[in-house]
Amino acid sequence: MQKLIFHPKWDKTISIKDRKLIELCFAEAAVMENQPIEFTPLWHARNHKQELLVTAIVHNTSKQPFSFHERKISYHDRAGKAAEHQFSIKSLIIEPHTSMPWTFIFPLNTIIKGPLHENAKLEI
Template structure:
């Protein structure tokens, strides 16, 4: 059975409204196990530096720990690749059969074309898992 877990800093700072939304999306998507890892988009934004912030609920449906070390990920809207970046996040470790929210920050230089910030999703640039 899939469990929802929050990283400690998220658990302390997350608003009640955002927590409720994450819990609702978890309930709706916790059984999507077509792939060993699935990203459910929560929200997307651009910050003042021009970076692209994509917040997702990461579902680790595998029976092993999930970590991100030199992991190439892209942000796609429809069929258009918006950004690509290789992520190494030492603090992000997702236990087996666990889902956790996380924000991936794509540096300005990783953005390939303009974004509408609507209906986008993350995907691995190649099937690593």
């Protein structure tokens, strides 16, 4: 059974509105047990540096902790790959049977195309 947790930094800063939205998306997520890591996309945006910020709930359905150290992640929409980046987030370790929201920041030089369509998804 998956449990939803928030990274301590998120727990201190997330708005009540966003927390409720994430909790609702988590409750409605159809997580498949045959994939050790799955993503439930929440939203994407661009920051002042034109980097792509993709917020998703990361689901670790495996029996092992999962680290985002040296992990290549791509972001796809219906037209194909939109961005790809090698992440080294040492502080992001998702414990077994745990889900956690996170924002992945794709630097400008890793964005392949834009604008993005709805129903985009993250992949490892």
